[in-house]
Amino acid sequence: MEHIFAALAEIATVHTLLLMSLGAIAGLLAGAIPGFTIAMAVVLALPFTFSMTASQGIATMIGVFVGGLSGGLMSGILIGIPGTPSSVATTFDGFPMARQGRPGLALGLGVWSSFFGGTISAICLIAIAPQLARIGLEFQPWDYFSLVFFALTITASLAGKSLIKGLIAGALGLLIATVGEEDINGVSRFDFGSDYLQEGFAFLPVLIGLFAFSQLMGDIRNPAEAKRSLAQTGDIDIRIEHMKAAKIVLSKWGNLVRSSMIGIFTGILPAAGSSISNILAYDQAKKASDTPEKFGTGFEDGIIAPEAANNATAGGSLITMMALGIPGDIVTAVMLGALLIHDVVPSPSFITEAPVLAYSIFIAFFFANFLVLFFQSIALRLFVLVTKVKMYVLAGIILAYCGIGVFALHNIVNDMWTLLIFGVIGYMMRNLGFPLAPMILGVVLGPIAERWLARAVAISTDMSNFITHPWSVFFLTLSLFSMGFGIYQRDRGKKVWPFYYTPLMVLALAPAMFMMEGFIRPVIGIVMVAGGLYALYRAHQKAVYFKTATGEST
Amino acid sequence: MRTLNRDTIIAILLLLFCGLLAWSSLHIRLPGYGTLKPSTWPQIIVAVLTLFSAIYFVQSLSYPDSDGATADDRKPGLSGFLEYFRNPIICFAIYFVFLATLPWTGALIGGILLVFALLTVLGGWTPRDLVRHAIYATVSMGFMWTLFTFGLRVILPEGEIFSIR
Numbered sequence: 001m002e003h004i005f006a007a008l009a010e011i012a013t014v015h016t017l018l019l020m021s022l023g024a025i026a027g028l029l030a031g032a033i034p035g036f037t038i039a040m041a042v043v044l045a046l047p048f049t050f051s052m053t054a055s056q057g058i059a060t061m062i063g064v065f066v067g068g069l070s071g072g073l074m075s076g077i078l079i080g081i082p083g084t085p086s087s088v089a090t091t092f093d094g095f096p097m098a099r100q101g102r103p104g105l106a107l108g109l110g111v112w113s114s115f116f117g118g119t120i121s122a123i124c125l126i127a128i129a130p131q132l133a134r135i136g137l138e139f140q141p142w143d144y145f146s147l148v149f150f151a152l153t154i155t156a157s158l159a160g161k162s163l164i165k166g167l168i169a170g171a172l173g174l175l176i177a178t179v180g181e182e183d184i185n186g187v188s189r190f191d192f193g194s195d196y197l198q199e200g201f202a203f204l205p206v207l208i209g210l211f212a213f214s215q216l217m218g219d220i221r222n223p224a225e226a227k228r229s230l231a232q233t234g235d236i237d238i239r240i241e242h243m244k245a246a247k248i249v250l251s252k253w254g255n256l257v258r259s260s261m262i263g264i265f266t267g268i269l270p271a272a273g274s275s276i277s278n279i280l281a282y283d284q285a286k287k288a289s290d291t292p293e294k295f296g297t298g299f300e301d302g303i304i305a306p307e308a309a310n311n312a313t314a315g316g317s318l319i320t321m322m323a324l325g326i327p328g329d330i331v332t333a334v335m336l337g338a339l340l341i342h343d344v345v346p347s348p349s350f351i352t353e354a355p356v357l358a359y360s361i362f363i364a365f366f367f368a369n370f371l372v373l374f375f376q377s378i379a380l381r382l383f384v385l386v387t388k389v390k391m392y393v394l395a396g397i398i399l400a401y402c403g404i405g406v407f408a409l410h411n412i413v414n415d416m417w418t419l420l421i422f423g424v425i426g427y428m429m430r431n432l433g434f435p436l437a438p439m440i441l442g443v444v445l446g447p448i449a450e451r452w453l454a455r456a457v458a459i460s461t462d463m464s465n466f467i468t469h470p471w472s473v474f475f476l477t478l479s480l481f482s483m484g485f486g487i488y489q490r491d492r493g494k495k496v497w498p499f500y501y502t503p504l505m506v507l508a509l510a511p512a513m514f515m516m517e518g519f520i521r522p523v524i525g526i527v528m529v530a531g532g533l534y535a536l537y538r539a540h541q542k543a544v545y546f547k548t549a550t551g552e553s554t
Numbered sequence: 555m556r557t558l559n560r561d562t563i564i565a566i567l568l569l570l571f572c573g574l575l576a577w578s579s580l581h582i583r584l585p586g587y588g589t590l591k592p593s594t595w596p597q598i599i600v601a602v603l604t605l606f607s608a609i610y611f612v613q614s615l616s617y618p619d620s621d622g623a624t625a626d627d628r629k630p631g632l633s634g635f636l637e638y639f640r641n642p643i644i645c646f647a648i649y650f651v652f653l654a655t656l657p658w659t660g661a662l663i664g665g666i667l668l669v670f671a672l673l674t675v676l677g678g679w680t681p682r683d684l685v686r687h688a689i690y691a692t693v694s695m696g697f698m699w700t701l702f703t704f705g706l707r708v709i710l711p712e713g714e715i716f717s718i719r
């Protein structure tokens with residue numbers, strides 16, 4: 001309890017709340033502008049946090065994160081273009097409702113659903129993450145390495161259309177992190193005699209170059225589109241109908257809670273972010289509704305479900321980041337990078353070792369939902385102004401800001417060169433169809449993986465430790481299935497084998513539970529075997545039906 | 555004889571890159587202490603990257619059109635390439651010049667010139683545009699410079715010409 005009060009004292013100061021407010025407004029604006037992603041907003045906010053304390057810096061970025069998730073609904077509802085992928089489903093009913101002359105109510109429903117979804121997930125974050133982190137105390141270097149290895153295999157899931165290109169991007173990310181002097185022995189690697197390479201690449205210039213710089217280049221590639229305003233919204237004078245919307249949202253509490261839970265669960269799963277959860281929640285709300293035919297016509301439930309889910313996803317992804325030290329998506333990967341910049345090494349023991357900072361993050365996330373709710377009306381007015389600015393003006397100014405921002409990290413010009421180099425690399429990779437998210441994950445996790453491997457080998461060179469420690473076995477098994485997840489996604493609904501994927505994964509994870517000490521975990525193992533066998537039986541039935549229906553022979 | 559497709563060329567370049575890194579990893583100094591050699595982790599990654607690149611190479615030969623890359627509407631040849639990517643190429647070049655001249659111009663003057671050049675190249679150079687871009691560049695960079703110098707206490711690069719950070 002004393003940690004919570006200490007954290008509260010850190011966050012509930014005028015200075016920190018002011019910084020969080022600025023972050024929330026910036027996030028709301030960035031989220032509202034089509035083409036600007038939440039990750040880009042969080043990346044661009046990073047340089048401002050260098051001079052802050054760790055808790056202030058992370059709190060500001062959480063403000064941007066939560067603001068970005070809520071901001072997407074503004075453009076989605078008002079102009080029919082979702083500001084971020086996490087607001088795609090909001091557009092299905094939000095835009096029709098706005099066109100029916102009820103934009104204030106549509107915005108209100110979105111704002112209040114976001115608030116309640118975020119608050120529910122904040123409560124879950126505070127309740128679940130510390131419990132989950134207790135497991136982390138049992139981890140030894142072999143388990144840690146296997147955990148990070150598992151996180152690296154997520155690149156397969158982030159690969160998108162081309163699995164092999166995603167894997168190559170992930171490996172390139174790992175490689176980038178090895179250039180220069182390594183932490184363990186201070187030996188220089190891949191420097192080719194150059195002083196610049198000997199220093200290695202700092203994380204932030206690489207990140208901003210790959211993500212923000214290259215994206216801006218994409219935005220201004222077409223000369224005609226570069227000269228267009230962001231949206232032809234005209235003059236908008238809308239008042240958000242707060243009271244009416246809040247009452248409607250609370251009256252639809254079943255949809256609200258279900259959608260929030262979908263959001264939290266999706267966030268906990270590695271590689272499944274708010275871009276998936278909002279569509280999942282919309283789909284489930286439609287299936288559970290007595291009037292599914294009303295969805296898509298400006299129906300209230302169609303706005304509540306995706307907005308509650310996408311904000312709840314943030315809490316879910318923070319649970320994974322805080323409790324296990326692994327990023328579930330690109331935004332939490334950036335958050336991990338931000339912690340590293342503030343000399344905080346994320347790991348499963350993070351909550352135990354730095355409880356005040358950990359609880360500061362929980363409380364900041366809780367507060368951020370209130371701040372975003374409060375600043376939504378202001379952000380709406382700013383959004384209308386920003387939409388009148390031409391794309392090339394924004395791009396030109398942000399490009400200059402990127403350079404100044406990365407310089408602020410170490411006060412060296414070389415970082416600005418790194419920014420340019422990785423801007424070019426990122427732009428080339430985008431155009432060649434290589435996803436950038438796996439690369440970022442590789443850059444963040446590479447040094448952590450090497451550090452744990454070095455510690456494991458320093459204790460014992462016996463490699464069998466990786467398959468005799470139960471948590472290591474657990475994560476290595478999970479890694480095997482994670483590596484196949486990209487192919488599973490590709491073949492699901494088209495081939496028979498994906499039916500067996502989940503039951504086999506549950507069965508394969510059970511032996512690790514039997515290897516663990518105590519009574520409860522082996523019992524969980526027995527339940528997993530029983531559940532897995534039943535799921536396998538059901539999967540077989542579905543597979544037989546699928547084969548009959550489609551005539552597939554394999 | 556079938557011409558090489560884009561993916562095959564990239565795969566070959568990646569394999570050559572892997573070869574270069576593998577060679578370089580053999581020359582990483584071994585300090586004589588510590589159990590995990592400094593070259594082990596990079597060599598593992600290079601091996602993995604080589605494997606993936608080889609798979610990519612084989613895939614590119616087997617399924618030349620199934621790479622997932624988006625088809626674009628640009629004209630063939632170098633002139634088509636330059637026309638299609640005109641804006642990004644010019645922006646990268648301007649940024650390069652900005653960094654190369656930074657020791658002389660400094661962050662403030664260099665930054666204003668950078669923003670002005672970017673806006674003018676991307677947005678047009680009628681007299682009205684030039685005035686507007688000059689105002690945007692001065693105000694935006696002036697604000698950023700003030701914020702970082704006085705707000706965040708960052709010592710931005712000082713230019714030799716004007717001795718202004």
